[in-house]
Amino acid sequence: MFTYLELKNFKSFKEISINFENKKDAFKHIIAIYGANGSGKSTIVEAFLALEKTLGTMRVKDMLLDILNNKITPPDDIPIKQELMLEFIKRRLENNTVEKIIDEYKTIHSTDPMKLEFGFIINDSPGSYLMEFDNNHLIRERLEYKILKNKGCCFDIEEDKLEINSNIFESTDFLEEFKKQLQMYWGKHTFLSILQHEVDDKSVSYISSNISKNLMCVLTSFNSISYKVSNSNDESSIYANQLLANLESGTIEKTEERQLAAVEQFINDFFVNLFDDVNKAFYHKEEKNSKIKYSLFLNKKMDNHDFDIDFQYESSGTQEILNLLPYLMLAITGKCVIIDEFGNGIHDLMAAELIRAISHNIKGQLIITTHNTLIMDHSDIRADALYFIFADSSKKKVKCVTDIEERLHPNYNYRNRYFNNKLYTYGLPSNTNFDFNEFSKLYVN
Numbered sequence: 001m002f003t004y005l006e007l008k009n010f011k012s013f014k015e016i017s018i019n020f021e022n023k024k025d026a027f028k029h030i031i032a033i034y035g036a037n038g039s040g041k042s043t044i045v046e047a048f049l050a051l052e053k054t055l056g057t058m059r060v061k062d063m064l065l066d067i068l069n070n071k072i073t074p075p076d077d078i079p080i081k082q083e084l085m086l087e088f089i090k091r092r093l094e095n096n097t098v099e100k101i102i103d104e105y106k107t108i109h110s111t112d113p114m115k116l117e118f119g120f121i122i123n124d125s126p127g128s129y130l131m132e133f134d135n136n137h138l139i140r141e142r143l144e145y146k147i148l149k150n151k152g153c154c155f156d157i158e159e160d161k162l163e164i165n166s167n168i169f170e171s172t173d174f175l176e177e178f179k180k181q182l183q184m185y186w187g188k189h190t191f192l193s194i195l196q197h198e199v200d201d202k203s204v205s206y207i208s209s210n211i212s213k214n215l216m217c218v219l220t221s222f223n224s225i226s227y228k229v230s231n232s233n234d235e236s237s238i239y240a241n242q243l244l245a246n247l248e249s250g251t252i253e254k255t256e257e258r259q260l261a262a263v264e265q266f267i268n269d270f271f272v273n274l275f276d277d278v279n280k281a282f283y284h285k286e287e288k289n290s291k292i293k294y295s296l297f298l299n300k301k302m303d304n305h306d307f308d309i310d311f312q313y314e315s316s317g318t319q320e321i322l323n324l325l326p327y328l329m330l331a332i333t334g335k336c337v338i339i340d341e342f343g344n345g346i347h348d349l350m351a352a353e354l355i356r357a358i359s360h361n362i363k364g365q366l367i368i369t370t371h372n373t374l375i376m377d378h379s380d381i382r383a384d385a386l387y388f389i390f391a392d393s394s395k396k397k398v399k400c401v402t403d404i405e406e407r408l409h410p411n412y413n414y415r416n417r418y419f420n421n422k423l424y425t426y427g428l429p430s431n432t433n434f435d436f437n438e439f440s441k442l443y444v445n
Contacts (some may be wrong), residue, residue, distance in 0.1 A: 001120060001336055001364065002118060002367070004017065005017070008113070009106060009107040010043065010107065010114055010115075010116065011040070011046065011107060013107075016398055022384060027120075029359075029362040029363075029364070029365055030359060030362060030365075030381065031366070031367045032355075032369075032370055032375055033370070034370065034373070034388050035389030036389075036391075037429070039391060041389065044398070045339075047116055051116065053101050054138075054192070055192055055193055055223060057097055058194055059197065097188075098189065098190075102133050106133065113133060115130070115131070118130075120221070125214075126145075126151060127146070128143075128144045128145075129143050129218075130142040138190055140157065140158045142155065143155055143191070147168060153165060154218075155191055157182070157191060167212065168211070168215045170211065171209065174211070178195075181197075195219060196219060225336045226335060227337075227339075227340075228323075230341040243260060243294075245326055247322055248311050248319070251291050251294070252294065254287065260294060264281070267322075275318075279299045279306060282299070283296055297311060316345050317347065327339060328354065331358070332358055332361045333363065336365045337366050338368075339366070340368075340369050341370065342368035342369065343370055344371075349374060351374075351375070355378070355381065359378075359380045376413075377414075384402050388404070401414060404423050404424065
């Protein structure tokens with residue numbers, strides 16, 4: 001779970017620091033980030049996405065080589081020409097190289113390095129991870145975390161410096177072999193990406209006998225972050241389990257039928273309580289070759305008649321509610337979940353109620369960006385969960401309520417204060433008094 005984020009020359013942020021810790025130096029379970037359109041809310045989410053992308057650059061390298069060497073071919077039953085499918089895959093993979101990451105995220109025309117630093121807590125132990133990039137390469141990488149019993153520097157690497165604490169590996173031979181990998185690939189790939197390549201390539205027993213448990217905890221934790229990003233292909237595969245990741249439709253093994261029934265019961269209770277016109281939610285099932293193909297239907301009352309409606313025909317807002325459920329469940333069970341534009345397309349009251357309903361059950365961390373100010377109204381949401389992007393004198397800052405208000409009061413309505421209190425002036429849209437009369441004349445016949 002994250003305790004802070006520092007960015008330099010990352011897209012529209014010249015330099016920002018965001019503290020996600022509470023007064024007890026522990027991570028906050030819920031963080032809601034507000035800001036005007038174009039202020040940089042999605043950029044904060046993209047900083048975490050950049051972390052995910054850097055972890056997979058070696059994996060991308062291997063997959064590209066396999067495709068180019070014809071070791072990977074699409075199944076014959078794909079309804080697209082194989083060469084077109086391979087070209088599509090290659091283009092997607094090529095976007096996950098360090099060069100593409102720099103090109104996508106580094107501030108335009110910036111000559112200074114791009115920096116991303118993440119503070120985190122894993123298994124009750126604090127740590128930090130730093131990456132710096134010039135216009136083409138990774139130029140510094142540093143990880144601090146628990147090594148044996150105490151926090152220390154796991155590694156600190158620059159072009160002319162290689163510091164690795166030998167205690168992060170269980171084997172001297174592995175350490176020496178890994179250093180050779182770093183000499184070949186570091187700069188185009190991160191230490192953690194090269195390590196991830198070794199994990200993917202070797203057996204579980206080999207990894208456990210060569211890489212320390214603490215280092216593996218960091219890698220596993222970073223890989224387990226789930227993202228839901230609006231209008232993007234960057235959403236992560238949040239569950240290995242097909243059913244839990246795809247509540248609307250899919251195909252499962254016959255052995256998973258009891259789990260399907262349990263999911264069906266929950267979704268039925270959820271939608272019947274949420275919507276007055278829903279009588280029942282159920283799965284239409286087709287069984288073939290020990291597999292079950294399922295698709296969600298809602299039985300709804302319309303004009304005193306009941307109809308079974310395929311869920312794919314429901315409104316985009318209703319579909320978005322279903323899409324959010326797996327992510328919210330992950331946060332409840334202890335994972336870190338990052339959602340951009342939370343509640344987009346959902347009625348404000350309903351989106352706020354979703355947050356309220358799960359707020360006391362989150363064991364992990366839920367970081368959202370949102371325009372839904374009704375979330376601020378709920379007493380279940382702590383004031384220190386609210387963050388605002390400020391644009392003051394051309395310099396952007398991200399401030400928590402605790403950085404803005406001299407004191408917090410349980411009777412404060414922070415939604416009203418956000419809109420009406422001068423303390424939040426630079427966090428609100430400005431120059432909204434437009435005269436449309438002249439422009440409207442262009443539309444007169």
